[in-house]
Amino acid sequence: MHSHENTARLMPDVAHQAQPHLAGALDWVGMDGIEVPVRFDAGDGDVQRASAQVGAFVNLTRPDKRGIHMSRLYLLVDEHLSKRTLDAAMIEGLLGAFLESHKDLADRARISIRFDQLVRRAALRSANSGWRAYPVSIEASLGADGFRMELGTEVVYSSTCPASAALSRQLIQDQFAKDFAEDAALDRAAVLAWLGSEQGIVATPHAQRSVARLLVRFDKDAPVNLIALLDRVEQALGTPVQTAVKREDEQAFALANGGNLMFCEDAARRIQRALDADATIADFYVRLEHQESLHPHDAVAYASKGVPGGFGSGDCT
Template sequence: MRLLRHDDPQDKTMTNQENTARLLPDVAVHAQPHLAGALDWVGMAEIQVPVRFDAGDGDVQRASARVGAFVNLKRPDKRGIHMSRLYLQAEQALSTQTLGADTLQALLRGFLDSHADLSDRACLSIRFEHLVRRPALRSANSGWRAYPVTIEASLTGSAFLLELGTEVVYSSTCPASAALSRQLIQDQFASDFAADATLDRAAVLEWLGSEKGIVATPHAQRSVACLRVRPAAGAPLQLISLIDRVETALGTPVQTAVKRQDEQAFALANGGNLMFCEDAARRIQKALDADAALDDFHIRVEHQESLHPHDAVAYASKGIDGGYGGAKF
């Protein structure tokens, strides 16, 4: 080891650093007895950090995320927690490791270990968007869809809970409106073709291809299925397979690249998938019930009506965990 002379510049730097450290005040260590009380959660929201995520296809994408990191404050005599410890642990783990159950559980355990005298519960929330390439319905084109992803994890003792959330946007065509439209088309046909007239096939085909053949159209609207699922123990975060299950069940997910043949195929899909919001919720419920990789799930579907200014909404769940309850998801 090199001996430093009293006038060595490095020696002076070290001394200055030590003096600065001694002089930095820490008012958080001073209790406030008149405000004593345990707190449910204390931490930080909207932490900006990059995350690495594999949606189930082996393609690890990097995304800009917003993170919430919290622990409880069980000791009423302590004024606060060590927020910088939460931040530094979250930043290091999330920016360098791929998101998964093991990574998140270890991070939450680190939160508690660094607050062993203050906390016995920790939670984490992560929000970002994941890009998935989706093929066109008929043409050889494809395009990107950005699916929102929410990951929430908590640790209480040895009890670890993990939930994955996303949204699927789709088109919903109203069955009642379709029936009313068909009746009007029938009425128009009866008006244009006398009951005792001999029908000419070519004339009927021409009529069907004219505006008279579609005097009324059913109302359809962009709709959203909000999903929150709890993977089974040991199951990976399979975002793409979850999305595929739901979009297949609905039959009318929104498209990316659209040529005329794709738009026609989309119109055909809408005609073959008439649904109320109740129908959509049950379709998704049935699809997710069949997924053994999910322990529980909660669904909220919202049909953003074109007929009136209020939306039609339905909820469904597997029903194992009553903690989901309430029409507010």
């Protein structure tokens, strides 16, 4: 009867069998869609556990080698991500372990991590609160040019069109002129009743659900504070979507929409100004999408920090 050691020796490993007719270095080789739990502190001290999808890769510098050791990458992902809290130092250490496990094959490593983070959000007026799930993506790489890491997320908000608001106000003025004769004395109670009626508010501006997709690179040694980033962007926009909503909250949201009329260009500049003011952010890239209720197409704007060679240097994506 064979021992375990003898059985292992008999197992074939065709990955070590060179194929000279297919020789060549490869940019990236690895696995995508690895399912693993992650632990993440969004910035409030509450370490949450989430189900993540992970991509783990190294380059293949040896043209004469058929493949990499994918099982090594998988086991390192499991060891680091399922047991330790996600932060820049841990991810840099994980990428270093990728390279150490492939020191004869690779000199660059990268990882992508995607999951949803639940954040508690207070209602606008009432004492209620509810959960919002924000998508989180982390992309990181390690090589001769050093360690780089980027955080991606999304903010969903309401945007009311300024042009539509102006046109609606004009129609309300026209209706007022029809209902109240120019030479008649105005009765305050009658005007108040008219303003509270459907007859008085004959037109409303169109609003739409909108999405700000953010990609941020933090300064070296700065904490990855997701909640601070979300707060800054949502406060700049003024109308993030809500969770628990009573009538007083809905009315407050209507008031916020009326006080935050914006084209997609306005929203992009608001976020640009807010992120520019954050000293912990080295670079950022934002895509704004207003999912039109008037048109079948969307209104879109892009903004970046403007760092030479940074996020905004490439084409729109």
